[in-house]
Amino acid sequence: MTERLNLANLPKEHAPAVDPRELTVGIVHLGLGAFHRAHQAVFTEQAVVATGDTRWGICGVSQRSAAVRDQLAPQDGLYSVLTKGRDSPSIRAIGSIREVLTAPEDPDAVVARIADPQVAVVTLTVTEKGYRAAAGGGLDLTDPEIQADLTGRSPRTVVGQLAAGLARRTETGAGPLTVLCCDNLVANGSLLRRLMEEYAAAASVPGLAEQLDAAKFPSSMVDRIVPATTDADREEAAGLLGVRDEALVVAEPFIQWVIEDDFAGPRPAWEQAGAVLTHDVAPFEQAKLRMLNATHSMLAYLGGLRGYETIAEAVRDEELAGLAQELMTRDVVPTLTPPDGLDLTAYGASVLERFANPALKHRTAQVAMDGSVKLPVRLLGTVRDRLAVGAEPRLASLAVGAWMVYVATGRDVNGRELPLDDPQASRVRAAAGSAAPGAAGLVDAMLSIDTIFDGELAADKVFRALLVDGVARLQNP
Template identity: 80%
Template sequence: MSERLSSRSLPVEWAPKVDPRELSIGIVHLGLGAFHRAHQAVFTEHAAAITGESRWGISGVSQRSASVREQLAPQDGLYSVLTRGLDSPSVQVIGSMREVLTAPEDPAAVVARIADPAVTLVTLTVTEKGYRAVAGGGLDLADPEIQADLAGRPPRTVVGQLAAGLVRRAETGAGPLTILSCDNLVANGPFLRRLMEDYAAALVSVPEARVEAVSSRQRLAEQLESTRFPAGMVDRIVPATTDADREEAARLLGVRDEALVVAEPFIQWVIEDDFAGARPAWERAGAVLTDDVAPWEQAKLRMLNATHSMLAYLGGLRGYETIAEAVRDAELAELAGELMTRDVVPTLTPPDGLDLTAYGASVLERFANPALKHRTAQVAMDGSVKLPVRLLGTVRDRLEAGAEPRVASLAVAGWMVYVAAGRDVNGRELPLDDPQAARLREAAASAGPGPAGLVDAMLSIESVFDKELAADKLFRSLLIEGVGSLQSH
């Protein structure tokens, strides 16, 4: 077995573009998963290499387990990105990750780092469920973890961490902060600002330590006035890393990387140009800075992400383990194309420079990349929070236009059958990894007979379907048709 990657063992020809020893921490990233390490950290590394700036080292915060720290610490924070396209794979070692914190173990350290005057940016990839929002976009103040943070414990939710960090910055005069969400959410910047404002308002109702809570609320409200929450859109397919990927990277590098991440060649980042202070020159590394992210965001969420979800559910039901296998199914590939051209494109205003037809074709080409092996089960995760963002907006817009969103409804029906069936056509288990898994299973188990029974049971879940959409007769009939078709096959 080859020696493990570290600053000592790494061959000089694979050294990071910027010497990690020269980097100071200027960015805190919440949600230290594979996507951040294959996306924002790569942009940051490339920008630093181009400009020569050394102030943009990253402090990464794992919100759940210590596994990422255990991967990176013995490697001096170094890790590699294995890029898999149609050509031979390539690898790059990244050195921008200068610190890894584990929130459950040391929440005080997370707050202290956010409050560090040298930090001017906090970025997030915590997935849709990590924001603990209710349907409609407000903070879920009934969430027990949010309640515990409001009551004054060392914070463990991202909203609580940000709030405590902002209060500390107000106390020490650390200066304004920019908080940049990189999750697949509509208007993610304004969305996060609303959650922070809801949290600040809720502090005054905390019965414990009321005087302290009122003081914190005032400081937080003042700090939020100067905090910027730019919107952002990110795009890169980052499948789960396999043992075969690790072996491939070890062959290329000559050392073993336990923190390896895998990605496709395509990478995109569109950011609203609204910052409170200094930032890396991400545009020098290929990011797009714009006054309006919304058209880019809508195109990506409704075309790429929605199609990804549809292929995950329909492909998973047919027994396909990867998205690439699902796209090679002629019927599913045709449906994916129809979803974009018939249902989604009529709802979009294309941003300058983006041809929606060409973009849709490129989406299917990327999904068909056999080297990625992006598992349908991985993409199918968290459907109850992804569907409202990725598919239901398209359904509403088409219904309001007097059209029949037939393929988009079939995608939603695919999710319903995926939840209810529990197994694919070959009898293999379909894992239900979802924050509302218990509620979804309960609804499916209580469904009446036939496709209509399942549709009505799932439409009753108000955290997924608002009352107006659930009551729409055309949408219900399209769902019944779709569920019936899928169940009969």
């Protein structure tokens, strides 16, 4: 068996450009998944290389399992990023993650790290559902895990972890903290601050309110396609590296990070690694959420129903590619203010080109996950904006209808199961199961889920008619 990757055996041509042993921890990252390792950790290492500032090693926190820690520990914290485009693949090792904590095993260690005076920034990629927000956008104070954290246990939720860590910074003498959300949420920095303030009001933790007042919550927009790593990817990486990497992540060549320039203290020079620092993230964020992410979801549901296992396969279907392009040009672009220097038409074309990358095996089932929290962010804003000006959001409604059929049918055209991986799976299944026969019955049942569709949108006759038409076409192709 090929020897396992570590500092001693990593070929020099693939080694990190900075000795990871020289880094001290200045960042805590909550949500140590593949995306963070292929994105923020890469930017951070490149910033260290550009400036020589070694304060910015990362302590990564896994919110669920010890799998990433167990992968990284025997590898001296190293892992590699296999970049796969239309040209030959490339690979490089990353050493910016210097410590891994597993929150369920040692929640107090997570709090202690956030409170460490050497830590100036906390970043997050915990997916939309990790914030435990209610349908109206505030904190879901009825969530059992939030309630448990509010009783004073060692915190298990990200909001509870941040609150406990911030409060303890008063005791440790640490300076004000910057909390940088990197998830696909509208105005993600402002949203996270709101959640934290609502938690603080319910918790009455000494020192927390003062720390929140001093903290900064800049918004950010992130973009890179990072599919799940396969055994074939690991074999390919081993051939390139000459050693085995159990923590490998795979990514496309494209990478982007737009960050609101609003920090409470020191930070890495991410702009020297290619990040964009700006005073207004919103135009970038809206373009990405409504064009790239919404189209991704549409292709996942329509492609999944047609039996396509990957997004690339779905884009090669000329009809689905045409619908995806129409979604962007007809429904989405009229709702957007283009960011400076971004041609939305060209951006839309680049989105489809990236999705068609045959080297990335981004599964439709993976993109289809968590529909109940993705739809409001990715598609329903477009629907509302188009309805408000008297337009018919036919393509956006078709994408929502495809989600409804995906859930209700549970199988693709070939009879294979379509998995429903969703934080509201039981409620979504119950609604679909209670639907009267026919397209109208399914639409009405799904629109009744008030944690996804607000009352005004659910009652809109134009939206309902568009949904019924789209669902009927999908049920009777």
